[in-house]
Amino acid sequence: MAFALRYGLALISVAVAAGVARAFLHFHLPQPFAAFALSAIAITFWYAGTAPGVLAAVLSSLVRDYFFEPDTNIESRVLYDLVFLIFAVLMTRVARARDELEVRVAERTAELTQSNDNLRREIAEHNQAEYLTSQVFESSPDGVSIVGTDYRYKRVNPVYGRTWGMRADQIVGMHVADLWGIEAFERKNKPFLDLCFTGANVSFAGWVDNSLGRRHFALSYSPLRSDSERVEAVLVISRDLTEQTLASEALRQAQADLAHASRMTALGELTASLAHEVNQPIAAAVTGASTCVRWLTRDNPDLEEAREAALGVVRNARRAADIISRIRSILKKGESKRLLVDINEVIREIIALLRNEADGHTISIRTDLDASLPKVLADPVQVQQVMMNLIMNGIDAMKDLDQTRELSIRSQSAGDRELMISVSDNGVGLPRQQADQIFDAFFTTKPHGIGMGLRISRSIVEAHGGRLWAADNSPRGASFYFTLPTKVEPL
Amino acid sequence: MAHSFLMSPRNGAKFVAIVDDDDSMRGALQGLLKAVGLSARAFESAEEFLGSGDQRETGCLIADIRMPGMSGLELQAKLNAEHCRIPTIFITAHGDEEMRLQALRAGAVEFLPKPFDDELLVESVRAALNR
Numbered sequence: 001m002a003f004a005l006r007y008g009l010a011l012i013s014v015a016v017a018a019g020v021a022r023a024f025l026h027f028h029l030p031q032p033f034a035a036f037a038l039s040a041i042a043i044t045f046w047y048a049g050t051a052p053g054v055l056a057a058v059l060s061s062l063v064r065d066y067f068f069e070p071d072t073n074i075e076s077r078v079l080y081d082l083v084f085l086i087f088a089v090l091m092t093r094v095a096r097a098r099d100e101l102e103v104r105v106a107e108r109t110a111e112l113t114q115s116n117d118n119l120r121r122e123i124a125e126h127n128q129a130e131y132l133t134s135q136v137f138e139s140s141p142d143g144v145s146i147v148g149t150d151y152r153y154k155r156v157n158p159v160y161g162r163t164w165g166m167r168a169d170q171i172v173g174m175h176v177a178d179l180w181g182i183e184a185f186e187r188k189n190k191p192f193l194d195l196c197f198t199g200a201n202v203s204f205a206g207w208v209d210n211s212l213g214r215r216h217f218a219l220s221y222s223p224l225r226s227d228s229e230r231v232e233a234v235l236v237i238s239r240d241l242t243e244q245t246l247a248s249e250a251l252r253q254a255q256a257d258l259a260h261a262s263r264m265t266a267l268g269e270l271t272a273s274l275a276h277e278v279n280q281p282i283a284a285a286v287t288g289a290s291t292c293v294r295w296l297t298r299d300n301p302d303l304e305e306a307r308e309a310a311l312g313v314v315r316n317a318r319r320a321a322d323i324i325s326r327i328r329s330i331l332k333k334g335e336s337k338r339l340l341v342d343i344n345e346v347i348r349e350i351i352a353l354l355r356n357e358a359d360g361h362t363i364s365i366r367t368d369l370d371a372s373l374p375k376v377l378a379d380p381v382q383v384q385q386v387m388m389n390l391i392m393n394g395i396d397a398m399k400d401l402d403q404t405r406e407l408s409i410r411s412q413s414a415g416d417r418e419l420m421i422s423v424s425d426n427g428v429g430l431p432r433q434q435a436d437q438i439f440d441a442f443f444t445t446k447p448h449g450i451g452m453g454l455r456i457s458r459s460i461v462e463a464h465g466g467r468l469w470a471a472d473n474s475p476r477g478a479s480f481y482f483t484l485p486t487k488v489e490p491l
Numbered sequence: 492m493a494h495s496f497l498m499s500p501r502n503g504a505k506f507v508a509i510v511d512d513d514d515s516m517r518g519a520l521q522g523l524l525k526a527v528g529l530s531a532r533a534f535e536s537a538e539e540f541l542g543s544g545d546q547r548e549t550g551c552l553i554a555d556i557r558m559p560g561m562s563g564l565e566l567q568a569k570l571n572a573e574h575c576r577i578p579t580i581f582i583t584a585h586g587d588e589e590m591r592l593q594a595l596r597a598g599a600v601e602f603l604p605k606p607f608d609d610e611l612l613v614e615s616v617r618a619a620l621n622r
Binding site: 287 | 512513515516518519520522523525526527557558559560562582584585605606607609610
C-alpha cells in the first residue's frame with residue numbers, strides 16, 4: 001500500500017469515526033466515539049500497518065480530548081489514552097500475528113504447491129511408464145504373457161494370442177493346461193512355472209507342437225513381485241525362432257553341399273593323375289597274372305614261381321581297390337565323423353594319392369613328420385581335404401618355376417595342447433597386397449579357380465578348434481600353417 | 492640298392508634294365524622277365540640307373556615316362572647325348588600320340604600303354620637284345 005494511502009487511512013478512519021460520533025451527538029444519542037475510534041485504530045492497524053495504526057491511536061486520543069470530552073479531568077483523559085495505548089499495543093500484536101500467519105500460510109501454500117507439482121509429475125511419469133509398458137506389452141514382436149500362481153493367464157499380448165490363433169482377451173482367465181494340453185503342461189510348463197514361482201529366472205528353447213504345427217520357441221520365465229517379497233505371477237516371454245532355425249539349418253546344409261561340390265571339383269581336376277595312380281597297380285596285376293600263366297604253361301610248370309606271381313596279383317589288386325576307396329571316401333557326402341587319428345598317417349595317405357600329380361609337375365615332396373605326436377580327434381576325410389587344397393595350391397604356385405620345385409610338409413608339436421602342420425613351397429608366394437584376402441570366399445588368382453578352397457579349409461580347421469594361416473617363405477614361396485588341438489590323454 | 496641279379500646273362504653280358512618309380516611295376520616286370528628266362532636289373536629312378544654305371548652292359552631298357560625327378564624321355568635324351576644307344580621300350584599310362592611320336596623319333600623301340608600286352612613287351616625285349 002502506498003505511503004500516502006496508509007497514513008491517509010489513519011486520518012480518514014479517525015475522521016470518519018469523529019464524524020459519525022458527531023452525528024450521534026447531533027441526534028442527541030450517547031456519543032460512541034471511543035468505540036468508533038477503536039474500530040478506526042483496528043482498521044488502520046489491519047490494513048495500513050503498525051505506524052499508521054499508532055498514528056490513528058494518537059489522533060483518536062487527541063480528537064477525543066479536544067473534540068468530544070474537552071472538560072474531563074486529567075485522570076480520565078490519561079485513562080482513555082491508556083486504553084487507546086493498550087489497544088494499540090494489542091493491535092500491534094494482532095498485526096504481527098497476522099503477518100506471521102500470512103508468512104506461514106505463504107510457506108504452507110508454497111509447500112503444498114510444490115507437493116502438488118511433485119505429485120502431478122509423478123502421476124505424469126507413472127502414466128508415461130504405464131503407457132510405455134502397455135506399448136511394450138501390446139506391440140512387442142515377442143509373445144508376452146503373465147501367468148498367476150493358479151496357472152491361469154492374467155494378461156497376454158496380441159502376438160501371444162496370434163500364436164494360438166485366438167484373441168488376447170479370449171485367453172485371459174484360461175488355465176495353461178487348457179491351451180497347451182494337459183501333457184505338455186505337466187511335462188514342460190508346470191515344472192518351469194513352479195521353478196519360477198520360487199524366484200528363479202528360467203529359460204528354455206526347443207521344438208514345441210501346438211495347434212498351429214511344429215514351432216521352435218525360446219521361452220524365458222521371470223518372477224513378478226508386487227510390493228511383498230512373494231512371487232505373485234510369472235512373466236513369460238516367448239520368441240518364435242522357427243524361421244531362423246530352419247534358415248540356419250538350410251544354411252548348414254548349403255555349406256555342406258558347397259564343401260562337397262568343392263571336393264568334387266578338386267577331385268575332378270585330379271582325375272588324370274588319380275587314374276594314373278590306380279592304373280599302376282592294375283597294370284602290375286595284369287603283368288603278374290600273365291607271368292603266372294607263363295609259369296604254368298611251361299613244359300615243366302614251376303608252381304612255386306606261379307604262386308609268387310599270383311600273390312603279386314592279389315597284392316596289386318588290393319592296392320588298386322584301396323586307392324579307389326580312398327578317393328571314394330573323399331567324394332562321400334555326409335556328416336563329419338571325428339575319430340582319434342594319427343595325423344602323420346592321414347598326411348601320408350593324401351601324399352600317396354597326390355604323389356603322381358606332383359611328379360607330373362616335377363615337384364619333389366619332402367616330409368618331416370614328428371613320430372611322437374599324439375593322436376588328434378578329427379575327421380580324417382576333412383583333414384585330407386585341407387591337405388589336398390594346400391598341396392594343390394603349392395603345386396600350382398610352383399608350376400612355372402625354373403629351379404628345383406620342392407614342397408615341404410612338416411608335422412610338429414606346438415605346445416602341449418596343439419600340433420601344427422605346415423605346407424611350404426618355393427613358388428610365386430603370397431599376393432603382395434592381398435595377403436589377408438586369400439582366405440576370403442571367391443578370391444582366386446587362378447583363371448579357372450572358384451576361390452572357395454582356402455575358405456572351406458579354414459572353416460574345417462576352425463571347426464576342429466584350430467587355426468589356419470599363411471606366411472611368406474624365404475627366400476621365396478609361401479607356407480601355410482594349421483593347428484589342431486591334441487587329445488589330452490587321461491592320466 | 493634297388494637293382495638285383497636274377498639270372499646269369501645268356502647272350503653276352505647284356506641285361507635288361509627296368510627303370511620305374513613304382514614298386515609294384517618293377518616287381519611285376521622282374522617277375523615277367525624271369526618267367527621268360529631273361530635277366531633283369533631294376534632301378535627306382537633314372538638318376539639311379541645313370542649313376543650305376545651299368546649302361547654299357549644294358550642290352551635293353553624298359554622305362555616309365557612319368558617319374559619324380561628325371562623323366563623317361565629326359566633319360567632317353569641323356570643317353571643319346573652320351574652316345575649310349577640302348578634300345579628303349581617305354582611303358583606309361585600317360586601316352587598321347589605326340590609323346591609317342593617324339594619318343595619313337597628319338598630312337599625308342601616301342602611305346603606301350605599301361606596296362607600293356609605282356610606278349611608284345613617280351614617280343615620287343617627279345618628283338619632289342621638280339622640287335
